[in-house]
Amino acid sequence: MGRNSRKLDILEAASKIVTDRGIFNLTLEAVAEEAGISKGGLLYHFPSKEALVQGMVEHLAGNYREKISKNAKEDAEEKGKWTRSFLDVTFNQSYQNKDMNAGLLAAKAVNSDLLEPIREAYKQWQHNIENDGLDPVKATIIRLAIDGMWLSELFDIYQIEKEKKEEVYRTLMAWTEE
Amino acid sequence: MGRNSRKLDILEAASKIVTDRGIFNLTLEAVAEEAGISKGGLLYHFPSKEALVQGMVEHLAGNYREKISKNAKEDAEEKGKWTRSFLDVTFNQSYQNKDMNAGLLAAKAVNSDLLEPIREAYKQWQHNIENDGLDPVKATIIRLAIDGMWLSELFDIYQIEKEKKEEVYRTLMAWTEE
DNA sequence: ATTACTATACTATTTGGACGGTTTTGTTTC
DNA sequence: GAAACAAAACCGTCCAAATAGTATAGTAAT
Numbered sequence: 001m002g003r004n005s006r007k008l009d010i011l012e013a014a015s016k017i018v019t020d021r022g023i024f025n026l027t028l029e030a031v032a033e034e035a036g037i038s039k040g041g042l043l044y045h046f047p048s049k050e051a052l053v054q055g056m057v058e059h060l061a062g063n064y065r066e067k068i069s070k071n072a073k074e075d076a077e078e079k080g081k082w083t084r085s086f087l088d089v090t091f092n093q094s095y096q097n098k099d100m101n102a103g104l105l106a107a108k109a110v111n112s113d114l115l116e117p118i119r120e121a122y123k124q125w126q127h128n129i130e131n132d133g134l135d136p137v138k139a140t141i142i143r144l145a146i147d148g149m150w151l152s153e154l155f156d157i158y159q160i161e162k163e164k165k166e167e168v169y170r171t172l173m174a175w176t177e178e
Numbered sequence: 179m180g181r182n183s184r185k186l187d188i189l190e191a192a193s194k195i196v197t198d199r200g201i202f203n204l205t206l207e208a209v210a211e212e213a214g215i216s217k218g219g220l221l222y223h224f225p226s227k228e229a230l231v232q233g234m235v236e237h238l239a240g241n242y243r244e245k246i247s248k249n250a251k252e253d254a255e256e257k258g259k260w261t262r263s264f265l266d267v268t269f270n271q272s273y274q275n276k277d278m279n280a281g282l283l284a285a286k287a288v289n290s291d292l293l294e295p296i297r298e299a300y301k302q303w304q305h306n307i308e309n310d311g312l313d314p315v316k317a318t319i320i321r322l323a324i325d326g327m328w329l330s331e332l333f334d335i336y337q338i339e340k341e342k343k344e345e346v347y348r349t350l351m352a353w354t355e356e
Numbered sequence: 357a358t359t360a361c362t363a364t365a366c367t368a369t370t371t372g373g374a375c376g377g378t379t380t381t382g383t384t385t386c
Numbered sequence: 387g388a389a390a391c392a393a394a395a396c397c398g399t400c401c402a403a404a405t406a407g408t409a410t411a412g413t414a415a416t
Binding site: 006037038039040041042043044045 | 394395396397398399
């Protein structure tokens with residue numbers, strides 16, 4: 001798998017550091033060490049810290065987008081497919097995805113402008129969800145609820161019990177099929 | 179003239195810096211200057227940066243708690259009062275409250291343990307909401323949706339149009355009255 | 357005397373990033 | 387196929403700037 005995964009190695013290392021040690025420990029040296037590369041080598045791939053964080057965001061936004069659009073396309077039922085896809089991917093995949101959380105936190109801390117790719121993605125999803133054959137307000141609520149779930153966990157504000165989480169998920173999913 | 183609001187001035191200054199300039203610019207010097215106090219004076223009140231952030235969190239958590247419990251007590255209808263109060267306070271008051279956002283971001287960045295007062299508050303609210311005379315799952319969804327709304331804005335991920343926000347709010351509110 | 361500061365100077369450490377050099381890999385020419 | 391060269395990938399050191407926190411001497415009001 002060689003050479004092309006070098007950049008990915010670095011991005012993963014950066015995510016790991018943010019997740020495990022917090023934003024203030026995301027230093028070039030720490031990332032280099034975690035990725036098994038020298039500081040110079042790191043700066044070769046990402047010429048500045050901002051570029052590194054930008055890389056993180058672009059990577060996670062791309063991944064997330066792909067998953068959601070693929071999932072929607074595979075849905076047999078037309079009505080509600082975007083809402084379902086968003087719900088499913090967010091709950092079952094991105095949820096535990098450290099990259100997402102780390103990238104968000106890093107971008108917010110370093111430079112809010114770097115969040116643009118994510119904003120762009122969300123804008124599109126919101127549009128799709130509102131034109132999904134469902135009641136737009138209810139669809140939006142579904143979206144907000146699942147976002148509330150992962151954002152509150154990302155923030156360590158609270159975490160509902162697994163049981164209740166599953167129940168919420170099933171209920172929201174059922175709403176997309178009404 | 180016990181200018182006892184000195185500590186509050188400092189906390190407000192800190193919030194303003196985080197909101198306007200981001201977490202990395204929350205330095206002791208910057209806070210002192212923004213608060214119109216010397217660095218020594220700042221350290222007199224908050225002996226370390228961590229203590230300052232702790233102060234921020236405690237202050238916002240206290241405020242938030244008070245508002246919600248006051249609001250719930252004033253509700254004429256018993257059923258759903260906690261859910262309504264949470265919804266109302268979050269949407270109409272804490273929402274634009276920069277203190278909340280700044281405190282959260284600062285605590286998450288500096289030391290996640292500092293979020294404990296908020297976690298404690300949320301734990302209680304979740305308990306109240308689940309025993310509010312409403313369907314617990316639906317009540318939880320209401321809570322999650324409104325959290326999704328302010329957290330996604332706090333994060334600058336997306337912002338729905340005002341119109342739609344109001345609609346969502348009204349719909350959620352109606353659900354607490356069913 | 358105590359509380360609540362101001363003002364300045366200082367230390368010790370960290371950090372982003374520049375820089376110059378080296379190794380690896382790939383391509384062309386003989 | 388080997389030599390010659392070029393480009394990409396990478397290393398390790400150096401440095402100026404910034405920062406948390408300490409120290410200290412002094413002020414003003416209660």
